[in-house]
Amino acid sequence: MSGHVRLRDLTVQAADGTPLVAGLSLAAGPGTPLVLLGETGSGKSLVLQAIMGALPPHLRRTGEVVLDGQPLPEGRARRGLWGRRIALLPQEPWLALDPTMRALAQVAEVYRLVRGMPAPRSRAEAEQRLRDLGIEEAARLYPFQLSGGMAQRLALAVLRATDAPLLLADEPTKGLDAARRDEAALRLRDEAGRGRTVIAVTHDIGVARILGGHLAVMLEGRILEQGPSERLLRDPAQDYTRRLIAAEPSQWPTQWRAPSIAPPRPAGEAVVEGRRLGKRFQDRAVLREVDIAVGRGEVVAVLGPSGCGKTTLGDLLLGLLPPSQGEVRRAAGLAPWRFQKLYQDPPSAFAPHQSMRDALRHLGRRHGLAPTLFEGLRDRLRLPPALLDRRPAELSGGELQRFALLRALALDPVFLFADEPTSRLDPITQQEVALLLRGLVSERNLGLLLVTHDAMLAQRMADRVFTIEAARLLPAGRAG
Amino acid sequence: ATGTGAGAVDERVLRIVAPIEIGGLDPARSGFIFTRMGVVETLLAADAEGRPVPALAERWSVDAAGLEWRFTLRPGLRFHDGSAVTPGAAVASLRRALADATALARAPVATLDVAGRDVVIRLARPFSILPAVLANYGSGILAPASYDAAGHVQAVIGTGPYRVLSITAPMRLEVERFDLWWGPRPEISRAIYLVAGQGEARAAMAESGQADLVFGLHPATMARLRRNPALEVRAVAIPRSRILKLNLASPFFDSLAERQALDLAIDRQGIATALLRNPSLAATQLLPPMTGDWHLADLPPAERDLPRARALLASAGWTPGPDGILRDRQGRRFRVVLTTYSTWPELPAIATALQAQFREIGVDVDVSIGNTSDIPRLHRDVTLELGLMSRNYALVPDPLGTILTDFAPQGSDWGAMHWTDPQLAAALARLEGATAPEERRALTQRASAILHEQRPVIPIAWSELAVAIGRRVGHVAIDPFETSYRLQDMRWREP
Amino acid sequence: MSGLAFGRRVAALPCARLAGAGLLLLLLGFGLVGPWLIEADPARQDLMASLAPPGARFLLGADHLGRSMLARLAHAVRLSFLLSGLTVAAAGLLGTALGLLAAWEGGWLDRGLSLLSDTVLALPGLLLVLLVIAFAPGQILPLAGGIALALWVEFFRVTRAQARSLLARPHVEAARLLGFGRAYILGHLILPELAPILFTLAGFGIGGVILTVATLSFISIGLKPPTAELGGMTSEMLPYLAEAPFQALLPSLFVALAVLACHLLAGGRPR
Amino acid sequence: MSPSTRSRPATAYRTCAGGSRSVGGNAWRVLRPLLSRLGQAGLVALLVGCIGFALMHALPGDQAFRLAAERYGPDIVDARAAAAMRAELGLDRPLALQLLEWLGRVVRLDLGRSLVTGEPVIQELRVQLGYTALLAGMALPLSALIGLPLGIAAGLWRGRWPDHAVLSLAVLLRAVPAYALGLALMVLLSVRLRWLPPGGFEGWAELVLPSLTLALGLAAVSSRVARESVAAVAASPVLAFARWKGLSERDAVRRHGLRNAAIPVLAVLGLQLIGLVEGILIVETLFGWPGIGHALVHAIFARDVPLVQGTALIMGLGVVLLNAAVDLACLLIDPRRGRQAA
Numbered sequence A: 001m002s003g004h005v006r007l008r009d010l011t012v013q014a015a016d017g018t019p020l021v022a023g024l025s026l027a028a029g030p031g032t033p034l035v036l037l038g039e040t041g042s043g044k045s046l047v048l049q050a051i052m053g054a055l056p057p058h059l060r061r062t063g064e065v066v067l068d069g070q071p072l073p074e075g076r077a078r079r080g081l082w083g084r085r086i087a088l089l090p091q092e093p094w095l096a097l098d099p100t101m102r103a104l105a106q107v108a109e110v111y112r113l114v115r116g117m118p119a120p121r122s123r124a125e126a127e128q129r130l131r132d133l134g135i136e137e138a139a140r141l142y143p144f145q146l147s148g149g150m151a152q153r154l155a156l157a158v159l160r161a162t163d164a165p166l167l168l169a170d171e172p173t174k175g176l177d178a179a180r181r182d183e184a185a186l187r188l189r190d191e192a193g194r195g196r197t198v199i200a201v202t203h204d205i206g207v208a209r210i211l212g213g214h215l216a217v218m219l220e221g222r223i224l225e226q227g228p229s230e231r232l233l234r235d236p237a238q239d240y241t242r243r244l245i246a247a248e249p250s251q252w253p254t255q256w257r258a259p260s261i262a263p264p265r266p267a268g269e270a271v272v273e274g275r276r277l278g279k280r281f282q283d284r285a286v287l288r289e290v291d292i293a294v295g296r297g298e299v300v301a302v303l304g305p306s307g308c309g310k311t312t313l314g315d316l317l318l319g320l321l322p323p324s325q326g327e328v329r330r331a332a333g334l335a336p337w338r339f340q341k342l343y344q345d346p347p348s349a350f351a352p353h354q355s356m357r358d359a360l361r362h363l364g365r366r367h368g369l370a371p372t373l374f375e376g377l378r379d380r381l382r383l384p385p386a387l388l389d390r391r392p393a394e395l396s397g398g399e400l401q402r403f404a405l406l407r408a409l410a411l412d413p414v415f416l417f418a419d420e421p422t423s424r425l426d427p428i429t430q431q432e433v434a435l436l437l438r439g440l441v442s443e444r445n446l447g448l449l450l451v452t453h454d455a456m457l458a459q460r461m462a463d464r465v466f467t468i469e470a471a472r473l474l475p476a477g478r479a480g
Numbered sequence B: 001a002t003g004t005g006a007g008a009v010d011e012r013v014l015r016i017v018a019p020i021e022i023g024g025l026d027p028a029r030s031g032f033i034f035t036r037m038g039v040v041e042t043l044l045a046a047d048a049e050g051r052p053v054p055a056l057a058e059r060w061s062v063d064a065a066g067l068e069w070r071f072t073l074r075p076g077l078r079f080h081d082g083s084a085v086t087p088g089a090a091v092a093s094l095r096r097a098l099a100d101a102t103a104l105a106r107a108p109v110a111t112l113d114v115a116g117r118d119v120v121i122r123l124a125r126p127f128s129i130l131p132a133v134l135a136n137y138g139s140g141i142l143a144p145a146s147y148d149a150a151g152h153v154q155a156v157i158g159t160g161p162y163r164v165l166s167i168t169a170p171m172r173l174e175v176e177r178f179d180l181w182w183g184p185r186p187e188i189s190r191a192i193y194l195v196a197g198q199g200e201a202r203a204a205m206a207e208s209g210q211a212d213l214v215f216g217l218h219p220a221t222m223a224r225l226r227r228n229p230a231l232e233v234r235a236v237a238i239p240r241s242r243i244l245k246l247n248l249a250s251p252f253f254d255s256l257a258e259r260q261a262l263d264l265a266i267d268r269q270g271i272a273t274a275l276l277r278n279p280s281l282a283a284t285q286l287l288p289p290m291t292g293d294w295h296l297a298d299l300p301p302a303e304r305d306l307p308r309a310r311a312l313l314a315s316a317g318w319t320p321g322p323d324g325i326l327r328d329r330q331g332r333r334f335r336v337v338l339t340t341y342s343t344w345p346e347l348p349a350i351a352t353a354l355q356a357q358f359r360e361i362g363v364d365v366d367v368s369i370g371n372t373s374d375i376p377r378l379h380r381d382v383t384l385e386l387g388l389m390s391r392n393y394a395l396v397p398d399p400l401g402t403i404l405t406d407f408a409p410q411g412s413d414w415g416a417m418h419w420t421d422p423q424l425a426a427a428l429a430r431l432e433g434a435t436a437p438e439e440r441r442a443l444t445q446r447a448s449a450i451l452h453e454q455r456p457v458i459p460i461a462w463s464e465l466a467v468a469i470g471r472r473v474g475h476v477a478i479d480p481f482e483t484s485y486r487l488q489d490m491r492w493r494e495p
Numbered sequence C: 001m002s003g004l005a006f007g008r009r010v011a012a013l014p015c016a017r018l019a020g021a022g023l024l025l026l027l028l029g030f031g032l033v034g035p036w037l038i039e040a041d042p043a044r045q046d047l048m049a050s051l052a053p054p055g056a057r058f059l060l061g062a063d064h065l066g067r068s069m070l071a072r073l074a075h076a077v078r079l080s081f082l083l084s085g086l087t088v089a090a091a092g093l094l095g096t097a098l099g100l101l102a103a104w105e106g107g108w109l110d111r112g113l114s115l116l117s118d119t120v121l122a123l124p125g126l127l128l129v130l131l132v133i134a135f136a137p138g139q140i141l142p143l144a145g146g147i148a149l150a151l152w153v154e155f156f157r158v159t160r161a162q163a164r165s166l167l168a169r170p171h172v173e174a175a176r177l178l179g180f181g182r183a184y185i186l187g188h189l190i191l192p193e194l195a196p197i198l199f200t201l202a203g204f205g206i207g208g209v210i211l212t213v214a215t216l217s218f219i220s221i222g223l224k225p226p227t228a229e230l231g232g233m234t235s236e237m238l239p240y241l242a243e244a245p246f247q248a249l250l251p252s253l254f255v256a257l258a259v260l261a262c263h264l265l266a267g268g269r270p271r
Numbered sequence D: 001m002s003p004s005t006r007s008r009p010a011t012a013y014r015t016c017a018g019g020s021r022s023v024g025g026n027a028w029r030v031l032r033p034l035l036s037r038l039g040q041a042g043l044v045a046l047l048v049g050c051i052g053f054a055l056m057h058a059l060p061g062d063q064a065f066r067l068a069a070e071r072y073g074p075d076i077v078d079a080r081a082a083a084a085m086r087a088e089l090g091l092d093r094p095l096a097l098q099l100l101e102w103l104g105r106v107v108r109l110d111l112g113r114s115l116v117t118g119e120p121v122i123q124e125l126r127v128q129l130g131y132t133a134l135l136a137g138m139a140l141p142l143s144a145l146i147g148l149p150l151g152i153a154a155g156l157w158r159g160r161w162p163d164h165a166v167l168s169l170a171v172l173l174r175a176v177p178a179y180a181l182g183l184a185l186m187v188l189l190s191v192r193l194r195w196l197p198p199g200g201f202e203g204w205a206e207l208v209l210p211s212l213t214l215a216l217g218l219a220a221v222s223s224r225v226a227r228e229s230v231a232a233v234a235a236s237p238v239l240a241f242a243r244w245k246g247l248s249e250r251d252a253v254r255r256h257g258l259r260n261a262a263i264p265v266l267a268v269l270g271l272q273l274i275g276l277v278e279g280i281l282i283v284e285t286l287f288g289w290p291g292i293g294h295a296l297v298h299a300i301f302a303r304d305v306p307l308v309q310g311t312a313l314i315m316g317l318g319v320v321l322l323n324a325a326v327d328l329a330c331l332l333i334d335p336r337r338g339r340q341a342a
């Protein structure tokens, strides 16, 4: 029951035979977390799902998964292990949490029904788990009332409630601000310290660093290299790994442009401007007296903890939400579709039944765009043509995010509201996308409103940085 | 023999199932249920042959001119609420009947009076069937307490052997024995009248033993029920006929030849056998044998004769067109609408059969199935062409009551349309006043013969009342005039 | 009804859909070609052969009036499919269109249409059917119209509720931002999502309409004789269930096959 | 991950850490739609009453004749009886006047008297609606008891034999008209087995057959709806996560599957309950049950306008309140609803 796991020659193929994961061999044991790092779409999530035995039905798996010296049983028999010997934190927790059940109950039931504790004790334990992760106030909330980060932590709490010796975690820190991220990573390391086997997927080198243990770098369905984390991060053998580490925002060349102590107004002409904007939801003011303007050819970043109103601000500027007070002005003479948005949750921004090819074809037809335009952008975003015939559910989070960007850029926007555009991307892609965005800002004289958790990213990319605090928009410098 | 010892309460409840719903409390409306169940009585009743017999009135007399009728009430009569039955109360009920659409309202009543224990009815002209009219449920006698201030019937307080325990209109009526009734004490102490509109459901109720008496069995289920050892099935001939009403003013039916042709085209045997399951119901004339003098004894059975029918039509100027449908000299197609209704479930089926049979002589019939009231309405609007209907000739237990209205000279909703026959009118007028049996018999036969020869309506089939009787109950007598179920005469059988 | 977001079915075996399509084609073929192939006149009676069992003369037996069940069924299948197809199509188109309109426009239009649908729901459906039928008693178009008048509400309510939650989804918002118009959004984004549930409703509807006609014939509001129609035949033959169960159950069997076919067809959706 | 569940509304995770809703807000969340529903109910009821009036008068055929036929029976009805009806009931008065009169009375909670029986409409409705409510009240739970477990089983074992069996059963039940089904039950349970009385309404035993007939018809549909939604939920990430937690299949379905699956089922069942009226008519006629469905048909045929209007009015109220009840139930099951409505 110690949770030694070994993968031998694991292969996952799509229905058409395309290998998605190819001949993967890995091992992990108690005490040392195994971290999977790698390009988006390289098959990390699939590896975790394969270990769990929870691949989508139309994918084919070959190879062996051995747990504690015994090959894992196939199909239904694996059910018995779930929650007892293996537990998985899914990549999209807000889809996995039961929308009709309060947070506490979702954790407590693990104690009660899986571990057989009496009800009061289960509740007490569950409360403790929530407290561990700093979301005790969410106990009575439903998942839809949680912000992305809170949902992430709640799912993590469920994972920790199981006493499975093997924990699989898919991007456990996505959507968390720096302090929370470090804390969550530490908790996960503690679990390993308690003798559990932890396998975690992450895009965040910082998290990999905190987790320590063993590191495997993946590219295009294969393991590129693996070894002790510390060594590999310090002294990578492969060029790709080196680039990956170098692409961390903190490692980016200091500046493309010097971030000023943000002046309230852009230097040039404002493409979108909000004056004394206020927004209330029911009885709660989310934003108050916000003055913001985004000029052509500049990047304005908005920082702030989860749930403070960043997305709301962007939506107000785009006219997707009506302001409660104040007004929004746009530069005159521009088609409405030249104001675009990149969604925080890319899977939700695509019609679930449409293949990417159809989505793009329809867009091209609507605006009379040449196919070559799309091809150019696709190359630039490194999206292979094979992905075109997939539907949103069959693409990795990062791939979808890049398709969203492609779609927005094709319309030659003058204003782009990018809501956490890089949180699902591996550092290299993240950097590429950031560079691309930055490049477009100057090349097409685009105004970019960037919303992010990552202060470092904001510092590196933006001309002016703001934070939202107590419903007001403050220049980042002064916010401290 | 009673089922239980003296003093013990008999728990057995007799259940009667029938298709007809309880429309309300007013005797003019749903009175037939209350008289059948022995709740409401009339001054006179009818015996199995339809002859008047004493009921609330123990005797009656008429003056020589046939104008003043006296009815003497039995002594010591009580209403169900315990109050005494007075001639005044009886007259009050009759007055209400007179004001409503009842059979009595059609009698030439001049005045209604009380004289001692007698109810005195004066007529405007002699009307020999007054006793029969008084036996009709519409002339039932209710206690004054039955009516509320506005004159609505609020409770059915009658005089019969049974009184109402509960009514859930339109589906159920429960009665219990009334101990102050004037007749011998009935054995059945409680009974329930239950409505089941669907024939198969009624059959199931008989088969399951839930019902002791089931009225109105569908012909198709009778054979099955007959094989059931737990049931006795009786089919009683009743004075009811399925007939075709014709608009004699329309160019299609104005000549006798046309009517005879239609008559000859009908396969009555087939209809009676296939749909009614009793070949003897094929009608040779309007009124069935059980109506006594109204039935013409030695008529040959009606045979289908298509060649003759075609010949008759040809003689009336109808020649087949290219589509096989007849046309007259103006080129008008022989296409008529046959209106019928589904209150009697066999009517639409018979209409469909007629449609096919008339098609064979080149008559195109469009069947329209509507509401019962469509035939009188279309009659009034003069737009009716053909009507298939089921006519009860003994609502008043003497067919004359119905014949008088149906074949009155100006025509009638349920009888002739645009047809008058002076001879028939004369015969009927004399019948109204006649009292001597020999004279009545001759006139009756004469009237029937005229109706048969002239065919103002075409008879299709007679009717029978099919009843399933359960094992538990004996001494069941089925009244062909359906005035009463005679609950008071029934007995429980020893198990 | 955002929960109905779950309502889209998982893929069923494609062979089930094939079977459904095949069955439907067979039935349609019987209805379309049958009347040509079978020479017997469905209205021709032989009272002496009433309820004749299946045999050489009547392949599927005869009904109570001695008419060929085979000939009647062939005509009935055609008519019933026409009737229910027409009705469901009319009700489905109207209900879906109004549902989309209400969901898109919101506000007063939505409230008005919802009020209307509630009103129609509350009105005894029979009243509507009777009213429309009154224009031409016993004919097929008014009957279809009358039933459709009561049936569209179902489509309306489901469409409206579903479309409302779909329209609130970010991918629709994204499509608007991308400059797509109402026609595109409704046609390409909303309708495909709605299609499975609409097809399921229609599947039930096809059978439901036939049953409604049967019910109407039960209370004598149906197509005029001698029209052969499955619903009417079902109730017409009911009294003979014990005597001639085969003939009495045949029309129901055809309704069952039709409903089954629709279900198999609508039940599975390719991934 | 099924495509259906991947994208939830953007608002799905938009609450600030401290954004919990107060208890008072919860009560309001439930109350407000209820109150507005109540207002709507009144409006719909009135509207339905008026439309009922208009429709009844738009129908062809002579009202007096129809009434007379119903009141006096087929053997008596004739032009004289019709003329008497016309005079007695004042059917010749202008329609607008008749409608206004009705409206005036409705305000005083008086629905008038039936033109056929002369009884107050309210009283007739009380009896008949009561019996129908009894029938429906028995049939619905019964149908849930039959249809939902079957549907759930079919959804969980989709594509395998329970699924096929339930589909066949549902199709069979949906293909047979209610009256044939009722007769079959009658023959089987009353005539052959003698377990139950086939008709009447003396006690609970009589309620079983008609409500079972209704329930089977309803169960056919509800089992399908339940099957679809259970199948969808069974394939959703929510249930997958519940399994990954280690919950047994039973617990996973019980705690996470059913509630999520119940939402569409409820919505459809609410609709179905309204459509029940048609089935009720047949069943009442077949089993001799003195309910409103049967009475309504008679009233329509007889052109008994006050009774039809009264019934329509009460049914209008019923429909809206029922919708509200379904909404409320959804609200209780589905916490997202309250927020969307607000």
Ligand SMILES: Nc1ncnc2c1ncn2[C@@H]1O[C@H](COP(=O)(O)OP(=O)(O)OP(=O)(O)O)[C@@H](O)[C@H]1O
Pocket (backbone or CB within 6 Å): A014, A020, A039, A040, A041, A042, A043, A044, A045, A046, A047, A056, A091, A390, A393, A394, A395, A396, A397, A398, A399, A424, A426
């Ligand atoms: N259901 C599916 N059907 C077909 N292809 C799929 C399916 N799911 C994933 N893929 C493909 O498999 C590849 C690996 O996907 P996976 O989700 O494992 O990537 P990942 O490494 O987790 O990426 P990310 O970091 O962006 O989440 C991707 O190219 C993706 O498009």
Ligand SMILES: Nc1ncnc2c1ncn2[C@@H]1O[C@H](COP(=O)(O)OP(=O)(O)OP(=O)(O)O)[C@@H](O)[C@H]1O
Pocket (backbone or CB within 6 Å): A147, A148, A149, A281, A282, A286, A304, A305, A306, A307, A308, A309, A310, A311, A312, A313, A344, D011, D013, D014, D015, D016, D017, D019
């Ligand atoms: N449609 C809505 N109805 C009610 N409240 C809302 C709605 N949308 C947003 N809110 C509230 O507004 C606040 C700000 O939400 P917003 O989505 O703008 O946060 P955010 O800063 O983008 O957070 P995150 O980093 O988690 O994306 C949240 O606390 C949420 O409760």
Ligand SMILES: [Mg+2]
Pocket (backbone or CB within 6 Å): A044, A045, A046, A091, A170, A396, A397
């Ligand atoms: Mg992934």
Ligand SMILES: [Mg+2]
Pocket (backbone or CB within 6 Å): A310, A311, A312, A344, A419
């Ligand atoms: Mg946000």
